[in-house]
Amino acid sequence: MKHILTAIIIVLLGILGAIIIVPMVRESRPSEVTIAVEPTVSSTPIFYGYHKGVFDKPEVKIKAQIKKVENPDESIKGLKSGEFQFALLPWTEALKWMSEHPEDTLLCFFSVEYRMEMPQEGLFPKKGVTFKVIADLKGKTIGVTANDLTAIKAMLYSAEIPEEEVTLKVYPSDKVYSALVNGEVDYAHLTEPYYTLAKTNFGEPISEKGLLPFWVNFPYEASGLFTTRKIIEENQLALKRMNMAMQFTFLDFKRTENRDSARVLIANEFTIKDTQIIERINLPELERSQDMQKDAIQLLADKLEIYGAISKGLNLEELKVFVPYDELRF
Numbered sequence: 652m653k654h655i656l657t658a659i660i661i662v663l664l665g666i667l668g669a670i671i672i673v674p675m676v677r678e679s680r681p682s683e684v685t686i687a688v689e690p691t692v693s694s695t696p697i698f699y700g701y702h703k704g705v706f707d708k709p710e711v712k713i714k715a716q717i718k719k720v721e722n723p724d725e726s727i728k729g730l731k732s733g734e735f736q737f738a739l740l741p742w743t744e745a746l747k748w749m750s751e752h753p754e755d756t757l758l759c760f761f762s763v764e765y766r767m768e769m770p771q772e773g774l775f776p777k778k779g780v781t782f783k784v785i786a787d788l789k790g791k792t793i794g795v796t797a798n799d800l801t802a803i804k805a806m807l808y809s810a811e812i813p814e815e816e817v818t819l820k821v822y823p824s825d826k827v828y829s830a831l832v833n834g835e836v837d838y839a840h841l842t843e844p845y846y847t848l849a850k851t852n853f854g855e856p857i858s859e860k861g862l863l864p865f866w867v868n869f870p871y872e873a874s875g876l877f878t879t880r881k882i883i884e885e886n887q888l889a890l891k892r893m894n895m896a897m898q899f900t901f902l903d904f905k906r907t908e909n910r911d912s913a914r915v916l917i918a919n920e921f922t923i924k925d926t927q928i929i930e931r932i933n934l935p936e937l938e939r940s941q942d943m944q945k946d947a948i949q950l951l952a953d954k955l956e957i958y959g960a961i962s963k964g965l966n967l968e969e970l971k972v973f974v975p976y977d978e979l980r981f
Contacts, residue, residue, distance in 0.1 A: 682889035
């Protein structure tokens with residue numbers, strides 16, 4: 652009997668030790684994550700965290716792999732399959748996906764905003780093409796990326812231009828500018844850093860204060876950092892660490908010298924070497940989870956529905972799209 656009790660005590664002590672030690676071991680190791688990013692300036696906070704040592708801070712401990720993904724649908728599929736733990740996606744494309752899959756929403760805890768005073772995107776005509784009014788787009792070909800499709804369609808709808816009267820030609824992000832230069836398209840929608848490159852060689856774009864904020868929504872919530880409920884449930888520590896990394900990035904961006912270094916990082920990611928262009932790249936504004944403009948994002952969703960760019964209206968609060976701040980804190 653005595654031996655049985657001893658054995659039971661040893662087993663219980665082992666279980667107790669495992670309960671105490673396993674979480675400690677897990678917390679001592681970096682969280683290994685794969686992050687899908689769109690190939691635009693919106694991904695600045697992820698590139699910055701990766702290259703500037705934010706992910707390596709003792710308070711963060713993120714071991715990240717970053718993958719540029721041209722098509723946002725592929726990023727979302729990667730989130731759903733578990734290939735990616737986080738994905739930086741255009742809000743317009745994320746909202747479109749959620750309107751088609753309301754039972755399986757995406758969750759956001761960090762956002763990127765484009766502003767009219769320092770535009771990050773615009774629509775440029777090729778040499779020899781004149782533009783006076785938005786109706787001039789009728790019968791023309793516009794070069795876009797997969798990240799732009801829903802937003803550009805919303806812009807056309809809002810201007811009462813039937814979709815069939817404009818040809819949207821989809822290119823990889825690093826080919827749209829070349830298509831404009833080569834005259835393959837009449838117009839090209841370009842996002843930083845190609846926006847500044849186009850301004851240097853083609854002059855001001857249509858709507859100098861930014862096309863999408865003007866036509867779709869102002870302020871314009873450009874992109875969000877998304878995950879899924881399944882990923883949170885399986886690895887909440889990674890979520891908290893990722894949020895901490897974004898908090899540090901947000902604070903670092905308040906310093907001018909850090910924003911200058913971020914421009915260099917973006918230029919390196921897109922192999923732009925002209926220092927005069929690098930110095931003029933317009934960086935987006937960053938919004939922490941607790942500062943996100945939920946009403947502006949809801950208004951964007953409402954306008955996309957009104958313009959017919961998404962199939963079904965969304966109530967983002969009911970869908971619980973925004974991760975509560977309490978779930979992000981240590």
